[in-house]
Amino acid sequence: xxxxxxxxxxxxxxxxxxxxxxxxxxxxxxxxxxxxxxxxxxxxxxxxxxxxxxxxxxxxxxxxxxxxxxxxxxxxxxxxxxxxxxxxxxxxxxxxxxxxxxxxxxxxxxxxxxxxxxxxxxxxxxxxxxxxxxxxxxxxxxxxxxxxxxxxxxxxxxxxxxxxxxxxxxxxxxxxxxxxxxxxxxxxxxxxxxxxxxxxxxxxxxxxxxxxxxxxxxxxxxxxxxxxxxxxxxxxxxxxxxxxxxxxxx
Amino acid sequence: xxxxxxxxxxxxxxxxxxxxxxxxxxxxxxxxxxxxxxxxxxxxxxxxxxxxxxxxxxxxxxxxxxxxxxxxxxxxxxxxxxxxxxxxxxxxxxxxxxxxxxxxxxxxx
Numbered sequence: 401x402x403x404x405x406x407x408x409x410x411x412x413x414x415x416x417x418x419x420x421x422x423x424x425x426x427x428x429x430x431x432x433x434x435x436x437x438x439x440x441x442x443x444x445x446x447x448x449x450x451x452x453x454x455x456x457x458x459x460x461x462x463x464x465x466x467x468x469x470x471x472x473x474x475x476x477x478x479x480x481x482x483x484x485x486x487x488x489x490x491x492x493x494x495x496x497x498x499x500x501x502x503x504x505x506x507x508x509x510x511x512x513x514x515x516x517x518x519x520x521x522x523x524x525x526x527x528x529x530x531x532x533x534x535x536x537x538x539x540x541x542x543x544x545x546x547x548x549x550x551x552x553x554x555x556x557x558x559x560x561x562x563x564x565x566x567x568x569x570x571x572x573x574x575x576x577x578x579x580x581x582x583x584x585x586x587x588x589x590x591x592x593x594x595x596x597x598x599x600x601x602x603x604x605x606x607x608x609x610x611x612x613x614x615x616x617x618x619x620x621x622x623x624x625x626x627x628x629x630x631x632x633x634x635x636x637x638x639x640x641x642x643x644x645x646x647x648x649x650x
Numbered sequence: 651x652x653x654x655x656x657x658x659x660x661x662x663x664x665x666x667x668x669x670x671x672x673x674x675x676x677x678x679x680x681x682x683x684x685x686x687x688x689x690x691x692x693x694x695x696x697x698x699x700x701x702x703x704x705x706x707x708x709x710x711x712x713x714x715x716x717x718x719x720x721x722x723x724x725x726x727x728x729x730x731x732x733x734x735x736x737x738x739x740x741x742x743x744x745x746x747x748x749x750x751x752x753x754x755x756x757x758x759x
Binding site for chain 2: 563
């Protein structure tokens with residue numbers, strides 16, 4: 401048995417499909433994205449179907465996620481930021497469910513693909529730019545002009561522009577790298593169990609130790625899965641806040 | 651069992667308010683782990699340098715292909731340095747945010 405810890409990240413076509421020169425196959429990646437969206441929708445509609453004043457357990461989970469995101473937006477972008485609640489909530493739930501569903505053995509982790517996290521980040525940054533221009537017009541460009549003597553501006557403005565573009569990379573890579581590293585680590589430890597078990601004799605008995613490690617790593621990964629979804633949406637809120645209130649945060 | 655008094659209701663309301671306040675504080679205070687901080691700083695720096703170098707490379711490529719002038723390798727040299735500067739700026743900003751967050755927490759204690 402070949403034990404390649406990176407094999408789990410391979411994108412395989414399920415329904416091959418080509419439009420012109422483009423490969424638009426329905427892959428395991430697309431399948432799991434659909435599953436994630438379906439899971440979020442099912443969870444929220446099912447949990448809220450009772451609409452009880454005193455919530456049931458599932459209903460309170462749905463309400464908790466709602467209040468959590470709402471509180472996050474209020475504390476970072478103020479009450480005005482609540483306009484973006486649907487946007488931030490959608491991103492949070494998508495990333496959270498992708499991370500959690502990816503932890504099920506055999507499942508594919510959507511957020512372990514850099515193109516997915518990059519597309520999400522690009523969506524966030526495009527929203528920031530569009531909202532900024534819609535709200536402030538060309539004054540939005542003042543975001544790139546720090547308070548400094550005029551003769552330093554030719555140097556500082558390009559730095560600020562690069563620093564703005566950096567978010568595209570740092571936001572997407574953070575989520576992607578965390579997921580990739582965690583799942584690779586799990587696969588590596590799992591392969592230790594198999595290898596030690598197959599070695600025979602006293603080594604077989606030792607195969608229980610990496611198994612214990614896996615239990616701890618899985619709990620750690622559960623924390624990371626939630627934390628990364630949280631970090632991603634908090635940073636989304638912070639960037640939206642900057643577009644809404646220029647320079648007020650300094 | 652005696653009927654509930656207005657006082658009882660008020661006390662219940664106070665207790666709910668108290669509990670809610672405590673919960674909102676616990677949600678807000680998700681302290682970054684040392685590893686998280688290290689990753690944040692490293693990520694900011696690397697990302698900025700990568701973006702700077704990438705931009706510089708694209709500028710050179712664009713000039714090579716679409717203009718009679720050639721800027722290679724100066725676009726990359728200049729933008730790489732600017733990217734590194736932006737990275738340092740980002741790390742400084744991240745450190746300031748972290749410090750502010752920690753100072754806030756100290757005040758609350």
